[in-house]
Amino acid sequence: MNKECVFCKIIKGEIPSFKIYEDDIAIAFLDIRPLNPGHTLVIPRKHYRWVWDIKNIGEFYEKVRNIALAIKKAYKTNYVVSLVFGEEVEHAHVWLIPRFKNDGHGGAINLSNIKNIDKEQMQKEAEKIRKFL
Secondary structure, eight states, rough: OOTOOOOHHHHHSOOOOEEEEEOOOEEEOOOOOOSTTHHHHHHHSSSSSSGGGOOHHHHHHHHHHHHHHHHHHHHOOOOOOOOOOOOOOSOEEEEEEEOOOOOTTTTTTTOOOOOOOOOHHHHHHHHHHTTOO
């Protein structure tokens, strides 16, 4: 754990989040600046700087896959984008973003097209995805 890392603080419960999934390998929670409803971050429980630093990356990506499939079912979409940036928070993470017809992003995700979703609705979004895990 990195005591300064915001994601490590989420893992430790020091910062609240809308958790979707957690086990000894990964934690998934809704992004507080969602690009679409259901925009989820999947992070390794152990602090790694980059996704490719994860020792058991296959196990981690199995979790990512399962969460992406749950998002797909929850939102009845065949289109779930996965992005790996790692620049804004120095903890390995994968973005999973469901896409919808006329979602305002066009042909590719527009990183400035943040959706305003209140806390009550965020909780409903998290529950919606959890039902399919």
